[in-house]
Amino acid sequence: MSLDGAAVTASKLALKTAIQYATERRQFNASSQTDEEVLLDYQRHQRRLFTRLATTYAAGFASEQLLQKFDDVFSGRTDTDEDRQDLETLAAALKPLSTWHALDTLQECREACGGAGFLIENRFASLRADLDVYATFEGDNTVLLQLVAKRLLADYAKEFRNVDFGVLARYVVGQATDAAIHRTGLRGVAQFMADTGSVQKAAIAIKDEASQRALLTDRVQTMVADVGSALKGAGKLPQQQGAALFNSHQNELIEAAQAHAELLQWEAFTEALGKVTDPGTKKVLTWLRDLFGLSLIEENLSWYLMNGRLSMQRARTVGEYINRLLVKIRPHALDLVDAFGFGPEHLRAEIATGAERVRQDEARAYFRRQRASGDAPVDEKILLARKTHGSKTQGIDKRRA
Ligand SMILES: Cc1cc2nc3c(=O)[nH]c(=O)nc-3n(C[C@H](O)[C@H](O)[C@H](O)COP(=O)(O)OP(=O)(O)OC[C@H]3O[C@@H](n4cnc5c(N)ncnc54)[C@H](O)[C@@H]3O)c2cc1C
Incomplete structure (x- = not known):
């Protein structure tokens, strides 16, 4: 839990420094004989920094939910065996994503500041060196995701213990309304199934919240269901054969766990949006949430195409829409990193001082x-x-x- 929180903070520090610098540093003068452009007006620079900013907000909101769950358990408010398992699984899901994200963000921000980013006084190099081991200690990230995957499979098996696998595709349970699912962050398979009802609609419009949820949820559900059905009966096989069967699907399993953790982050962001009362703030944060959701879809576009969830034509619009969001977010970029509330005593980077x-x-x-x-x-x-x-x-x- 602490590593997750620290990783989110490191990503925020890196982005505040890199975005501040990018609003001041000028390079090349394509649109004027005398004035050079600020780096942040370049589309590529916006892509590099804003997509990571969106993920950082998502990871931050998810981290707060993890703290809330921790408090619920350790204050004794909700301290059953299942709550403790949920807490463990949630921590195991979020820590790999936020620590990998921090390493990636520190590196990208370092490069986005060019040579200045390489200077030790600007802290990227030392923060990255400090955070490197976060991917390993307190549980190697890959091994932790495997723990999450096993829990997803166990939930899946529980849910469908009495269901004939042949009818699984048509099995749609009612929409789960229990807010506790959101609170624990563990979206059960039941909800995956309920949410996938609108995938067809999602293919028509990928921009709105419901469609993003449907696409992201459907991917997790399908991946878990695919592995679940491939592993059906593995428990009855002799140990060696069972282990071999499991191992032959290990990669898909870990990818399913990662997709699940990404969905948790997206849900945490969406839930946080619901609490924002200022209309302007809500609008900008919604663009940022959309950027997060669509970036996840773009990263996995091959999966959506191969599995017939998006048409070629619709898939082509994802990148275009992301580019439009970058332009909308640009005027608010500094506000979005200033909102982290760091002072110079936290940043301690020369290029973040103006x-x-x-x-x-x-x-x-x-x-x-x-x-x-x-x-x-x-x-x-x-x-x-x-x-x-x-x-x-x-x-x-x-x-x-
Ligand atoms: C700086 C530092 C401080 C530490 N402090 C402590 C401490 O205070 N207390 C403590 O108890 N421990 C501590 N550790 C140990 C830490 O928890 C372990 O290093 C970590 O859990 C990984 O285990 P390992 O090093 O044995 O790696 P291994 O388990 O050997 O993993 C090596 C690689 O193999 C992969 N791998 C392993 N198993 C599988 C599998 N089943 N399927 C697929 N891939 C797999 C992993 O993903 C990893 O990439 C510390 C480690 C470091 C580096």
Whole structure:
């Protein structure tokens, strides 16, 4: 639990630093002769940072649910054996995702700050070195996900103990309304089945909340059901054969556990949205939640296509829509990282202090003065353009003459 919380905090620190820097650092001047663009106006830079910002918000909300569950159990409010198992499974699901995400985010933010990101004074390198072992200690991430997968299978088996597997595809239980499922974060198979009722609709419109939920939930349910049915009867086989059968599906199992944990993060984000009262904040956070949901769908687009959940045409719209969300989020990017509430005493990174803006402003003022004085060196490209333009004009003048 602590590793999960610390990993989310490290991702937030990295993103605050990288996004602050990207609003100040200027590189290349495609749209003006004199002014360079700030890095954050480049689409690729937005993709790199905003998708990770969205995941960080999701991981943060999920981490808060984990703390709530921890408090419920250890305060004795809800402390049954099942609650303790839920707590363990939830921690085992979230820790791998948030620690891997932190390592990925630290690296991407490091690169997004270029050479400045590599300076030890900006902390990416040391934070990344510190967090490296988070993927291993207190339970190796892959092994933890296997624990989650086993729980999913056990729940699945419990749910369908008396159900003929042949009719499973048509088996749709009523929508689970119990908020406790959300609270524990453990969405039972029953709910997966209920939610998949609208997959067809999801293929029509992938943008709205219900469709995102349907697509993400359907993937987990289908993956668990596929492995569940492949492993049916494994328990009755001799130990060696049973283990071999299990092992031949291990990769799919771990992927199902990961998809399940991603769904928990998405649900935590969506639940948090429901508590936001300020309409402006809600709007921006909804874009960010959509960016998280659609990024997950984009990452697994091959699965959705191979399993007929999205048409080719619809799949092509995912990337386009993500790009539109990036543009909408851009004006709010600084607010979104300032909302983490870090002060300079937490950040302790030179490039998060506004130092780059001061440097850029100084340089721009210097070049402005130089241009105004008429002493500015003339850019070779401009010189060449003048020459070409000049000789063309001369040609026209000669012909006219
Ligand atoms: C810096 C540090 C501090 C630590 N502090 C403590 C401590 O205070 N107390 C304590 O008890 N322990 C501590 N540990 C131990 C830590 O919990 C273990 O390192 C961790 O659980 C992984 O176990 P392992 O090192 O034996 O790796 P292994 O289990 O040998 O794993 C190696 C690799 O094999 C993979 N793997 C293993 N089993 C499977 C499987 N069934 N299927 C697929 N892949 C598999 C793993 O994913 C991993 O990539 C610490 C470790 C480190 C590095």
